[in-house]
Amino acid sequence: ATCGDGIVQPQSEECDDGNDANDDGCLNACIAAKCGDGVLRTGVEECDDGNLDPEDGCNDVCWRDRFVFVTDVFYATGLTKVNGADIECRQQAFEHGYTNYDSFKAWLSDSTGTPLSRFVHSQGRYILPSGTVVAEDWVDLVDGLLLHAIDEDGDGGPLVVPVWTNTSIQGSAAGADEDDCEDWTSDDFTLQTIYGVSSEQDSAWTAFDTLDCGSAGALYCFEN
Secondary structure (H helix, E strand, O other): OOOOOOOOOOOOOOOOOOOOOOOOOEOOOOOEOOOOOOOOOOOOOOOOOOOOOOOOOEOOOOOEOEEEEEOOOOEOOOOOHHHHHHHHHHHHHHHOOOOOHHHOEEOOOEOOEOHHHHOOOOOOOEEOOOOOEEEOOHHHHOOOOOOOOOOEOOOOOEOOOEEEOOEOOOOOEOOOHHHOHHHHOOOOOOOEEEEEEOOOOOHHHOOOEEEEOOOOEEOEEEOO
């Protein structure tokens, strides 16, 4: 009898799946895989750093931290739908040196999508560039009160600005269909949309008041 023969030996093996793959539910040593064993299980774990410390970038359920920042570039609302805003966030993330820059998306809603429908609902922390924790996970992010305001730019500098969102605290569209500046394509001063303020921690961070579409605002950029 040997490890890998597909027969579990109860006195010496926790499992035996009959293969030599080390990234599935049974490790090569016939030990059941678990978070914290230092072996990354593809499709099951985002990370596994060999411990269960929730504050070192990979938490105790093997989900990683995700960065969030507010742009130091201001936009009129001619962004060409949420996809156009995503491109701006990725460009900002690239310029600020984030290796995972192509995963960033804008916290923005229109008829084509919302953060609730477009974002990974992470079980890991959302953190600012400085390392300050904004929320412990997606549930904490959308519960109505942030642990810290999203008030840093991509380099970690303080920044208090109005931010385009049209998004509720739950991540869904905050306004009616006509409240998104025509899917963020119009800078018409007669149209209005909902914005947030980056210094706020309650629902005002994403839904503070309305502002006309001809004004300028920043974007919240989230790593996904």
